Amino acid sequence: MDAAAPHDEPESPPAGEKPSLSEELYLPEILKGLATTFKHLIRPEKFTVEYPEKKKPIPQNFRGEHALKRDAQGRVKCVACFLCATACPSECIHITAGPTPPEWTDREKYPTKFEIDMLRCIYCGMCEEACPCDAIELTSKFYQVSETREEKYFGKDTLLRQPMKREYPDQG
Numbered sequence: 001m002d003a004a005a006p007h008d009e010p011e012s013p014p015a016g017e018k019p020s021l022s023e024e025l026y027l028p029e030i031l032k033g034l035a036t037t038f039k040h041l042i043r044p045e046k047f048t049v050e051y052p053e054k055k056k057p058i059p060q061n062f063r064g065e066h067a068l069k070r071d072a073q074g075r076v077k078c079v080a081c082f083l084c085a086t087a088c089p090s091e092c093i094h095i096t097a098g099p100t101p102p103e104w105t106d107r108e109k110y111p112t113k114f115e116i117d118m119l120r121c122i123y124c125g126m127c128e129e130a131c132p133c134d135a136i137e138l139t140s141k142f143y144q145v146s147e148t149r150e151e152k153y154f155g156k157d158t159l160l161r162q163p164m165k166r167e168y169p170d171q172g
């Protein structure tokens, strides 16, 4: 078996450079660490918030849960063109189109069923980008918890009930 190479041998301390007693006790480093700790203790700036009583502002471009919008007459704005479902990389939007009531003279179709499987959604915003009618929006809502998978399968009624971005006055 070969002898160990010279660079594998442990380095001995340079002659004449004995560490002082305080260095041997690590005192300077301990004091430096304590100074840093106390500096942060008395610092007025806080980086945490007491959620959920207090909430941090959410940027306007935050992408949270979806909402379907209504037009001025309170009807669903969606015209069931399927562009959002086609653009969705997760294939989690499921739409059934139906003919509009006779009094809806401005369009031929509307979604009789509009569902999003939120557990598959990756919040990419492609559906919002693809929509030619500004009918779907990713809101600032992110804190909705659920106990079952079914609750995260949003239907048309749930999507129409979602608050719009502008309904979050406390969020930047």
Ligand code: SF4
Binding pocket: 084, 087, 088, 089, 090, 091, 092, 093, 116, 120, 121, 122, 123, 124, 125, 126, 127, 128
């Ligand atoms: S945000 Fe992305 S993944 Fe989610 S439904 Fe829209 S397109 Fe699909």
Ligand code: SF4
Binding pocket: 077, 078, 079, 080, 081, 082, 083, 084, 085, 095, 130, 131, 132, 133, 134, 135, 136
């Ligand atoms: S939400 Fe927009 S893109 Fe999706 S089907 Fe309705 S109109 Fe078309």
